[in-house]
Amino acid sequence: MTTTEQFWEGFYLDRDQVWSGEPNPLLVREVAGLTPGTALDLGCAEGGDVVWLARQGWRVLGVDVSATALGRAAARAAGAGVADLVAFERHDLGETFxxxxxxxxxxxxxxxxVAVEGExxxxxRHAADAVAPGGVLVIGGHAGWPSWVTEHPHGDIVLPTTAEVLRSLDLGEGWQVETDEVVRREMADPDGNPGHRDDNVLRIRRLP
Known part of the structure; x- marks a missing residue:
């Protein structure tokens, strides 16, 4: 059985660079107006979001299970001149946080x-626990497969709705949902034909 670390190490070792290096647009949209402070980026991959946050003045801890991805993220941060604002830790988030x-x-x-059910x-829930009073939790995820995909390549991956995420968080009082939205991204299929993919985004604030 492939472990989480083995899967993601293989994923990153397969290519010299996997992601574009640009920040996730949903994160940019939800964070651009916030006052910078301390930030935790879970599953930081090659550091696109970490570097963008640091450039906005955030002090960022990036976390990933892949040592290869973390090495690339650290190099990207150094190249961007923000190494003094970032740190990195390796965690299998299903085991340590x-x-x-x-x-x-x-x-x-x-x-x-390769995630186990419910992981x-x-x-x-650990992410919510890590939000300081007055801080925010931003969760972005795929709401479905690309419009041209008829057979899902990873049929066992659950793509929950924002309502399902909120129910699983079970936050109770002391939180305010500031964003709860499905966003459509226009994108071309592998042959260049028009298509789209829907993503969902939550921004939830822990009240002071």
């Missing part, structure tokens, strides 16, 4: 074909 409280906790596209929900 970084310590501390943060003004922003970001969980973008935490979908994994994502548990990670997001």
């Amino acid at each position: 970084p310590a501390g409280e943060f003004d922003l906790v970001s969980a973008q596209y935490l979908h994994s074909p 994502r929900g548990g990670i997001l």
